[in-house]
Amino acid sequence: MLEISPIFNAMMRHKSHALLLIIQIALTLAIVANAAFIIENRLTLMNRDSGLPEAQLFKFDVFSFGKDIDLNQQMELDETMLRAIPGVIDAVTINQIPISGSGDNTIFMDRDDTPNKNNNDKNLHSKSNTPAKHVHTGVYRGDTHTLNTLGVKLIAGRNFSEDEIIYGNETQPISVAIVSKAFITTMFPELKGLEQQGVGKLIYVFRIPIKIIGIVDKLQSSQVTSSHIEQTIILPKIQTRNFYRFLIRTAANQQQAVIDKVENLMLKLYPNRVIRTPRTLTYLRDNSYADDKMMTQLLMILIVILFLITALGIVGMAVFNVNRRRKQIGTRRALGASKGNIIRYFMIENWLITNLGIVLGIALSILLSQFLMQQFSLPKLDNSYIMATMIAIWLLGIMAVYFPAKKAAQISPAIATRSI
Structure with missing residues (x-):
């Protein structure tokens, strides 16, 4: 965990990229958690037993x-x-x-x-x-x-x-x-x-x-x-x-x-x-339930799109960082850093960004839930939906950054330092 400080300092030198991804993750968490809660609420209503044949x-x-x-x-x-x-x-x-x-x-x-x-x-x-x-x-x-x-x-x-x-x-x-x-x-x-x-x-x-x-x-x-x-x-x-x-x-x-x-x-x-x-x-x-059915379908599509955009954002930032740091990666490899060290570096960087986005996203989730309660008389958002969305974003981040990080670990010290 001693790597966190230098990784964080490196992020701050290009804070605009990290900030955009943090906001994207926060919005995804807030919208997906509330959308999933609304979907479950609508499905529960649509599946109620009428007591009739x-x-x-x-x-x-x-x-x-x-x-x-x-x-x-x-x-x-x-x-x-x-x-x-x-x-x-x-x-x-x-x-x-x-x-x-x-x-x-x-x-x-x-x-x-x-x-x-x-x-x-x-x-x-x-x-x-x-x-x-x-x-x-x-x-x-x-x-x-x-x-x-x-x-x-x-x-x-x-x-x-x-x-x-x-x-x-x-x-x-x-x-x-x-x-x-x-x-x-x-x-x-x-x-x-x-x-x-x-x-x-x-x-x-x-x-x-x-x-x-x-x-x-x-x-x-x-x-x-x-x-x-x-x-x-x-x-x-x-x-x-x-x-x-x-x-x-x-x-x-x-x-x-x-x-x-x-x-x-x-x-x-x-x-x-x-x-x-x-x-x-x-x-x-x-x-009678046509509007509810359409709402659930649209919200499901929205969730998929948000996760896809977030995954592409994480992949895009990881690829950008790999290309920008090829010389730095090669130097670290020449100084004895293993492929695992390189992969871990990018995983920790993504973990930091994801956690910052999640912290902001939790606050946004609660605010959005309160707004929906006041404007549309929806029930209060259950914390389990926030937790489930957090876990999904963590897993999404790990999968999205792994392959760019693995590619970075393949950089040869000789190729990275050829211009020296």
């Missing part, structure tokens, strides 16, 4: 423009016909589709938190002076066939009964609901690990109490970018309007055969309507 599900939309139609009756006829198609496990009219990119959301509370209008003290609540818990929730509306069509697992409680379903413009308030396990643990944190005890609990929306009668293991909402995607609720309500949507679950390997029949059968049953192109849940998932 995605390969068996597809949806299509219907727009009825006929004036001579009873929508309630027609929707019932449509569902009956769809369930009778060979290969169909179940079908339901539903307001939104899981992981499709858009849908309904609302906020539920663990108690009625609306201030009493007859009380001037707005800080007083119906049951407690502490604020009620608010949970952002993806809202599904369906009937007794919703659970079976979705293919979700009911882990506690029961399904809706037929007399609990509210159709069309019926005005009676919804009184029961089925929720996801994640909804229970968010609304009632004390039930974490005891989610089944959530059956019978009351929740509130617009001052209306709703009793939880069932809990499903997992059901994601439509909005894949939401941090509340796992918090969902199913309400026993079928809305009557000219535009409505069907979700169909088919047997394995029967999906395309059913899709091919749907439009003709629907129009045969009632022709005065438009059937939009059926879309599989796999297609909707890919479409």
Whole structure:
């Protein structure tokens, strides 16, 4: 290690070259560490288990423009016909589709938190002076066939009964609901690990109490970018309007055969309507995560380019130093320096530059992470990504400088000193 001081002094005589490489290494560390963290974060989101038999599900939309139609009756006829198609496990009219990119959301509370209008003290609540818990929730509306069509697992409680379903413009308030396990643990944190005890609990929306009668293991909402995607609720309500949507679950390997029949059968049953192109849940998932997929691909390309540029920078500087120091290398060889001594010299020089770049890069990584947290609400950068990138840059530096250093070690003392 006694060689470090003279090597460092030699670097300072040509500090501009070393400084550029240090900055390049620092930027590579900062960008690659954060890019790798973002990639891992995006991949984790894209690979989340939806809890659904995605390969068996597809949806299509219907727009009825006929004036001579009873929508309630027609929707019932449509569902009956769809369930009778060979290969169909179940079908339901539903307001939104899981992981499709858009849908309904609302906020539920663990108690009625609306201030009493007859009380001037707005800080007083119906049951407690502490604020009620608010949970952002993806809202599904369906009937007794919703659970079976979705293919979700009911882990506690029961399904809706037929007399609990509210159709069309019926005005009676919804009184029961089925929720996801994640909804229970968010609304009632004390039930974490005891989610089944959530059956019978009351929740509130617009001052209306709703009793939880069932809990499903997992059901994601439509909005894949939401941090509340796992918090969902199913309400026993079928809305009557000219535009409505069907979700169909088919047997394995029967999906395309059913899709091919749907439009003709629907129009045969009632022709005065438009059937939009059926879309599989796999297609909707890919479409919803398309931006995330493109981002990960671009960041992967960026990482490769940065590593390549850094490697070329290290190689370029090493080759430049070898050519500039041919006479010095030859003199050292003539004075008894071995090939290993020459290789070690360039390796130590690269090690110094790399470490200086890494120190600066760590600071830049943290600053960049804080910026991304503030501007894009990303999680804090995990230190393991900085460490992994450091190791990658060290290994890259060793491989990049080794071959120029080995070439330098081949310089003959006679060739290097020929001009003397």
